[in-house]
Amino acid sequence: MSQWITVCKLEDILPETGVCALVGKEHVAIFRPYNSDELYAISNIDPFANASVLSRGIIGEHENELWVASPLKKQRFRLKDGYCLEDEHYSVAHYVVKIDDNGFVQVKSD
Secondary structure: OOEEEEEEEHHHOOOOEEEEEEEOOEEEEEEEOOOOOOOEEEEOEEOOOOEEOHHHOEEEEEOOEEEEEOOOOOOEEEOOOOOEOOOHHHOOOEEOEEEOOOOEEEEEEO
16 A cells, blocks of 8 residues: 655755655655755666665756766666666666655655
């Protein structure tokens, strides 16, 4: 059964950065690309290096889509769905994320 897991306050995520949260047993990278309430959540595990590092990647834009470049091997993952721009066989999971009425960031856990 799905549930919402509270991970932090919105103000804990600086604009144009990401943070890592443990949601159940999953390492989830949560990104705040702009100085807004827009958030994205994908797996924090870089499948090319098998390391929990994507939250420390650089956020950028490619063909009007937001993505994060892995800090290790620089592959890019689309923030809206985890699609790997360099190799679709290595795409990562994406998660539904929201901000509750009290300003807390929540990730939907399955």
